[in-house]
Amino acid sequence: MAHRSVTRIWHTLGHADAVHGLHYLLMHGVFALWDGGETALRLPSVLAVATASAGVALIGRGLAGPRAGVLAGLVFPLIPTVQRYAQEGRSYALVCALITWGTWLLLTAVGRRGRLRWGAYAAFMLTACLLHELAVVTLFAHGATVFRSGLPHPVIRAWGIAAGCVTVGLLPLAAFSVTQSEQVDWIGFPDLGQTTRFVVAALLGLLCARTLGRTPPRRTPPDRTPADTRDPADSYDPADTRAPADTRAPADTRAPVELRTLALSLLILPTVLLVLLTPLRPLYVDRYVLSYTIGLALLIGVALDRIQRDTGRSRALRGAVYLTAAGAALAALFPVGAYLRTPQSRQNDADAVARAVREAARPGDGVLFMPARRRVWTLARPEAFRGLSDLALERSPVASDTLHGTEFTPGRIRARVLAAHRIVAVHDLAGQPLEEDEREVAKRETLRTGFEECGSRTVTQARITVYARPGSC
Incomplete structure (x- = not known):
């Protein structure tokens, strides 16, 4: 498809695969710059996972501190599902990266309000949805986070406008793709493998969330002064990673969004929504909601950070935590990661x-x-x-x-x-x-x-x- 002319691609999309049209056009541009065969085909997915890892690290750093952010960013590319789609010349890793940075922009817009930030958030989320329209279910996870965080009404209204813009921008593609719905007739009820993977990920995420208690509040950046009378929520910015100048800041300077709320919403809500739609129209395939791995990585990273701090006085316990984490990382790469890099791991060769x-x-x-x-x-x-x-x-x-x-x-x-x-x-x-x-x-x-x-x-x-x-x- 990517080697066809733009006119041919456009005509083909009128018959099939309209939902993948933006990805075909993107790859057409990649091959026009460098016709590197399968390497060029897969390179965007590799880069997407790399940038998503950085985004996960920034989100974790903004909501739970530098070490938690680094750990979450390192956990993300080790998740087997992420490894799989980092290798494939399809749109799912790109969608996941856009949602990651869209989530970061959401936190930025919530903390430092402004039309430009909300516009950037809407642009990233709309691009993700145009690459694969079922990415729209992530908006429900973002919405749940916004509503459950008790944010001011202006923030909720701004998110609603941004989400509405994304929905309106997606409507033409969604309406046209309905005419090609026979292409997803192969999707049935979730099979045992997909169900097991989701249940294991959800249980692991809930276990990590339970070990966290409530994540410690993130202090405001040092540009606040006693004379600054702005709303504390207006001063929070997850992009600001400078150390706080005064650790005696009042409790109301905490981040307006709690990491646990955001991560659990991303991990569970999109998948549950697609599964609930199954009696009406089966649409659940785990790669369609690959962004659940963002929430899982955040929860694991922050849990590791919390356990390390709680066991900081015991060398034996700290060593056990390090060994367990290292063993899990090696298991993700060998043998799971090694198997994912063989033709036998795919349905067809x-x-x-x-x-x-x-x-x-x-x-x-x-x-x-x-x-x-x-x-x-x-x-x-x-x-x-x-x-x-x-x-x-x-x-x-x-x-x-x-x-x-x-x-x-x-x-x-x-x-x-x-x-x-x-x-x-x-x-x-x-x-x-x-x-x-x-x-x-x-x-x-x-x-x-x-x-x-x-x-x-x-x-x-x-x-x-x-x-x-x-x-x-």
Whole structure:
């Protein structure tokens, strides 16, 4: 998609993937600057996680102190889910980074009010939503934080206006993407793996929150003087990391937002909202709410800081805390992190599929993709399919401005299949639901009645099967 022209991308978005349009256009710009292949494709995600880590550290530092911020920033990239999407050439790490800095801007706007800060917050959140529209559920987490923090009415009103601007800006994309809703028909009820990961993360976050008690108040920056009569909330700025000049500041100089409130809202609320929508429309996939890791990292970082301070007088306990934290970090990298860096950690391996087809096929063989959307496995490595005839393909994905290309009528597909002597079929594993589209039925029935299966091979979630005329295997 990123290698297509802007005009082609625009026309394709009219048929499919409108929700990913901004990411396709962004990557088109990246490849225009440097066509670095898969490295260029994945580099934005790597940089996004790096900047998100810095943002998490600043949020933690602003709400709980320097050491807590550093610990939270170090924990964030160690979370396995974050590691996974730091490697993938998709939009989810970018969305998470934008939400991280949007959250930091929210805290800045709450503490140092001003239209510019609220405008920047709205711009970051709108960009995140345009990259993936389900990022809008994070607004509910921000809203819960604002309302639960007992902030003044002008602050609540300012947040409401900013959130309204984000919603209005997202409406055109949301309205148009409804016309392509069949693309998420594959999403079902949350599976056991997704449910387990969320429950474990939520329980860990709640445990950390319980160990915190109430986070100590953050003192106002040193530019306040006794003669300064501004509202203390107006003076708080999470971007100001200077040490307080006077630790005897009154209690009302605390940060207007408590870290525990913000972190638990980010960790739990977006996921719960998507899960509650499941009976109406299943939409929950953990990567759609990757920003929950921001809250988890903040809670773990501040909990580690609190435990270290509480055990500061005991070398044995302090050593145990350090060893436990180091062991958890190593476990996140080895073996979990190492496994995430193997092809086996992904559902599909397009390189392996291309190699398997090349090994099974002979020059002049036909190839069938069942269903047609499996043709995407060829697009990254087209050279592996040269010399093969795609029997069902009428117009290529680029020529048809689609993701998978357009196929001939069922009758034409049947005739072309019967004219072939040997065919390599690339299809789903046995047991997967069969599509009842007339073209797919024609492929299956023609192979069943006119050919015999010579051999089959499974590659990740793909099955490569060779068919030939009866007696010709």
